[in-house]
Amino acid sequence: MQTRKSKGEAPPSLRESQPSLSVSIDQINRGIGSRINGHTIYFDRFFRDLEVQGVALASSDKLPVSDLQLEVGKRSFPCKEVKTVKGGFQVSLSLGELSEVPSSFRLSGIHPVSRERLHSEAFEMHFLFAQEGGLTGEQWFVHAHRIAQELHELKQSWSWKVSAPFRWIVQVGMVAKELWRMLQDSLRHESLGTTLQRMTDYAMHPQKFKELAEPPELRALIPMTPPALIEPESASEVAERMQEIDFLPLISVIIPVYNTSAVWLEECFQSVMDQTYPNWEICAYDDASTNQETLDTLQQWKGKDSRVRITYGKENVHISEACNAAVETSNGELVALLDHDDTLATNALWEVVKCWNEAPKTDFVYSDEDKLDEQGRYVEPYFKSDFNLDLLRSNNYINHLSVFTRRLFEEVGGFRKGFEGSQDHDLFLRMAEATSNFEHIPKVLYHWRKVPGSTAAVYAAKSYPEKAAIKALEEHLERIGAKGSVERGLFPGSFRLKREITTNGLVSIIIPFRDEVELLKTCIESIRATVEYPRVEIVLVDNNSEKQETFDYLNTLDSSIQQVNYPGAFNFSAINNFAAKQTKGDYILFLNNDIEARKTGWLEAMIEHIQREEVGAVGAKLLYPDKSIQHAGVILGIGGIAGHSHKYLPGNQPGYFMRASVIQNLSACTAACLMVKRSVLEEVKGFDEEYLKVAFNDVDLCLKVRRAGYLIVYTPYAELIHHESKSRGAENTSKKIERFNKETELMNERWGGTLARDPYYNPNLSVTHEDFRLKQQSAWKN
Numbered sequence: 001m002q003t004r005k006s007k008g009e010a011p012p013s014l015r016e017s018q019p020s021l022s023v024s025i026d027q028i029n030r031g032i033g034s035r036i037n038g039h040t041i042y043f044d045r046f047f048r049d050l051e052v053q054g055v056a057l058a059s060s061d062k063l064p065v066s067d068l069q070l071e072v073g074k075r076s077f078p079c080k081e082v083k084t085v086k087g088g089f090q091v092s093l094s095l096g097e098l099s100e101v102p103s104s105f106r107l108s109g110i111h112p113v114s115r116e117r118l119h120s121e122a123f124e125m126h127f128l129f130a131q132e133g134g135l136t137g138e139q140w141f142v143h144a145h146r147i148a149q150e151l152h153e154l155k156q157s158w159s160w161k162v163s164a165p166f167r168w169i170v171q172v173g174m175v176a177k178e179l180w181r182m183l184q185d186s187l188r189h190e191s192l193g194t195t196l197q198r199m200t201d202y203a204m205h206p207q208k209f210k211e212l213a214e215p216p217e218l219r220a221l222i223p224m225t226p227p228a229l230i231e232p233e234s235a236s237e238v239a240e241r242m243q244e245i246d247f248l249p250l251i252s253v254i255i256p257v258y259n260t261s262a263v264w265l266e267e268c269f270q271s272v273m274d275q276t277y278p279n280w281e282i283c284a285y286d287d288a289s290t291n292q293e294t295l296d297t298l299q300q301w302k303g304k305d306s307r308v309r310i311t312y313g314k315e316n317v318h319i320s321e322a323c324n325a326a327v328e329t330s331n332g333e334l335v336a337l338l339d340h341d342d343t344l345a346t347n348a349l350w351e352v353v354k355c356w357n358e359a360p361k362t363d364f365v366y367s368d369e370d371k372l373d374e375q376g377r378y379v380e381p382y383f384k385s386d387f388n389l390d391l392l393r394s395n396n397y398i399n400h401l402s403v404f405t406r407r408l409f410e411e412v413g414g415f416r417k418g419f420e421g422s423q424d425h426d427l428f429l430r431m432a433e434a435t436s437n438f439e440h441i442p443k444v445l446y447h448w449r450k451v452p453g454s455t456a457a458v459y460a461a462k463s464y465p466e467k468a469a470i471k472a473l474e475e476h477l478e479r480i481g482a483k484g485s486v487e488r489g490l491f492p493g494s495f496r497l498k499r500e501i502t503t504n505g506l507v508s509i510i511i512p513f514r515d516e517v518e519l520l521k522t523c524i525e526s527i528r529a530t531v532e533y534p535r536v537e538i539v540l541v542d543n544n545s546e547k548q549e550t551f552d553y554l555n556t557l558d559s560s561i562q563q564v565n566y567p568g569a570f571n572f573s574a575i576n577n578f579a580a581k582q583t584k585g586d587y588i589l590f591l592n593n594d595i596e597a598r599k600t601g602w603l604e605a606m607i608e609h610i611q612r613e614e615v616g617a618v619g620a621k622l623l624y625p626d627k628s629i630q631h632a633g634v635i636l637g638i639g640g641i642a643g644h645s646h647k648y649l650p651g652n653q654p655g656y657f658m659r660a661s662v663i664q665n666l667s668a669c670t671a672a673c674l675m676v677k678r679s680v681l682e683e684v685k686g687f688d689e690e691y692l693k694v695a696f697n698d699v700d701l702c703l704k705v706r707r708a709g710y711l712i713v714y715t716p717y718a719e720l721i722h723h724e725s726k727s728r729g730a731e732n733t734s735k736k737i738e739r740f741n742k743e744t745e746l747m748n749e750r751w752g753g754t755l756a757r758d759p760y761y762n763p764n765l766s767v768t769h770e771d772f773r774l775k776q777q778s779a780w781k782n
Contacts, residue, residue, distance in 0.1 A: 619669020
């Protein structure tokens with residue numbers, strides 16, 4: 001919830017004796033905010049047909065007053081009074097014997113849900129007060145476990161299984177109806193070619209049909225952004241802080257306008273007017289709008305504030321040139337991009353200014369974002385990686401909010417005509433070629449309007465952004481002197497820069513093993529069946545095999561496969577360091593004996609990146625035999641040290657904003673399949689065989705590679721099966737547990753600060769789960 005103190009004077013202290021506490025719940029079709037006025041907390045934007053995860057919490061004309069309770073510690077106090085106020089309700093709660101407003105409390109109750117549900121759901125709102133009495137923190141939870149439980153029980157029932165054919169018929173009808181609606185809408189607003197492209201996209205991605213068949217209630221189950229985004233400082237607090245910092249730039253907010261809805265354009269402009277940081281200017285350029293509503297709205301804003309500058313184009317030149325025209329009218333040292341129907345969080349520009357003062361060499365700042373749907377709800381929060389060059393090449397993950405120096409904008413030549421739909425992506429790629437001084441603010445500062453037909457709603461809604469993005473990426477490859485091609489990615493909106501293999505370097509594949517001859521045989525045969533790269537050597541490292549069948553199989557192998565023995569106790573680090581010294585390769589691939597390759601091209605997909613000068617290591621996408629993900633990169637901090645990204649997610653799913661299915665930079669990858677440059681391996685002195693004999697040695701190696709200045713690249717185009725840990729067994733003996741604990745302690749001592757903040761993850765995401773879910777507490781607070 002956005003918490004906001006009342007503007008002007010600071011609120012009176014809440015520590016004075018007061019017998020009751022009033023809570024005002026208002027609806028303004030936006031996020032939840034609050035302010036304190038005397039002894040009343042006002043929830044400015046709350047309750048009126050609000051839904052969370054598909055559950056309708058309340059209607060605009062009914063509030064279950066009798067069920068509301070105030071809880072302080074183990075004590076609870078009933079609702080005293082409710083009043084209808086404009087747009088919502090004001091609720092008074094008796095504090096009984098309490099002589100002062102508590103420092104923290106919880107408001108809980110029961111809301112009726114939609115009639116179709118036929119039952120109610122509990123909700124909780126948690127509040128926290130600072131010592132001076134200001135509202136500093138809120139958490140909002142809705143418990144819908146009952147619905148999930150009922151759905152599970154229903155799906156296990158005999159009647160559900162028997163009725164499956166009838167449901168299939170209904171789903172087919174829903175898909176046909178939805179496709180017909182989409183076809184009509186597309187033909188009304190777009191060309192026949194665009195319409196055919198959209199239908200082709202659906203044909204190429206059958207999972208989209210399944211999504212269309214889901215009823216709206218289930219489609220709403222995508223994670224919503226609780227409107228608890230951030231705790232912004234008030235305008236008076238910002239004014240006070242401004243006295244303490246040196247860099248107070250004029251920020252030119254660039255808004256290209258074309259036939260915008262009056263309501264959305266008003267909200268867009270007003271979100272800039274509401275900024276707590278005052279040193280801004282709006283530079284809006286109307287691209288020859290034909291909608292009188294748009295023109296009237298612009299006229300109303302003209303002259304409202306001296307910081308608002310509106311210019312009009314005589315002919316429609318489209319968004320790239322419209323943005324350039326808007327920049328030409330601006331005076332700011334910094335340029336911020338804002339689409340004409342989107343909005344900024346009230347503290348967006350202030351957060352940008354704070355970031356620039358903390359990192360003065362910055363050229364470009366971007367933030368996290370979410371989307372604003374037609375009902376005014378915040379949905380689909382995107383908590384992003386810090387600057388991630390290979391991810392930017394895979395899709396425009398930076399997007400909004402983007403703020404950069406005027407100098408950089410002019411240096412790269414501004415927006416380019418012919419890249420409409422992906423003009424931002426093209427601009428950001430050229431900026432990334434000119435500077436590496438990117439900063440990321442891990443807070444939701446931008447609300448992207450999600451309307452029918454918009455790229456925010458569905459990428460496939462427009463084919464021209466894809467064509468423009470491919471063109472931008474092709475020219476980016478040419479500018480950086482890399483040979484290759486640009487292909488569509490595994491999912492719409494993503495791309496693959498498929499680099500031409502220009503190296504002739506030898507690849508040494510090291511496979512340690514101990515018996516488990518069937519696994520070893522499968523591994524070797526799968527390599528031979530799927531690898532086309534001509535310069536490969538395979539080195540088998542036998543660590544105390546005992547079974548005769550193992551030796552019999554080894555005797556059948558020809559001399560092209562090198563065999564060495566490592567007779568000591570199992571020490572993964574020492575075994576691989578020892579084997580690396582026996583090899584001749586320019587690139588060394590550490591490969592577990594329980595890996596199975598099933599598709600051609602996987603090794604080449606790794607080589608195309610390891611040949612890059614700036615890359616130190618390359619990791620692969622590993623699946624369990626049931627095709628669920630075992631490894632899609634390593635995330636630092638999960639479980640205390642590190643965990644595997646998207647573990648157990650079906651392998652054909654995109655992951656969090658496609659993070660499981662695009663090429664990107666990461667902090668580490670598993671050594672179950674890890675390719676490392678020999679020169680880099682020697683530079684960082686290999687695996688730590690003294691202190692990290694079994695666990696975390698690959699994470700440690702990757703962190704040393706990154707510390708030496710090299711990138712770690714994850715590629716989903718190297719996809720293999722991992723029959724995990726079958727040859728070693730589980731960590732289930734006292735000796736193994738003791739060793740694991742010591743290795744954990746060492747990692748914390750060596751890399752503690754680094755593990756606490758993975759630059760390629762986000763501090764708003766969970767460090768107890770591997771599925772990119774939000775932190776359980778205050779996910780939008782920093």
